[in-house]
Amino acid sequence: MSSPEWVRDDYRLIEALEQAEAMECPGCHVPVELAWHAGMSGFFAKPDDAEVVCQSCTAIKGEQVSYRVGPQVVNTRPDSKGPLKPFEIGVTTARPEPPEKKPR
Structure with a gap:
């Protein structure tokens, strides 16, 4: 007798x-309450140690x-900015900038 899959x-x-x-x-895997909140504009930075060298892949690839x-x-x-407003789609989110119109 086997167990169900x-x-x-x-x-x-x-x-x-x-x-x-x-x-x-879906892009950065940061919770949407932070990543999509308009109040977070300008408060994300790329960490300096975001990459590591794989010694094995380096040896194989040369x-x-x-x-x-x-x-x-x-x-x-910074904490001095105080807490963010409650997250609401359409209220605390920023709309994308419209695409530039191409000249004809």
């Missing part, structure tokens, strides 16, 4: 993962190979 707990774990991923920006690790950006918003 998927048990109830497996489905719950997949559902929890989907819910967690839905709360992140040239230095590096990969990005850890957070893609760092929150630099």
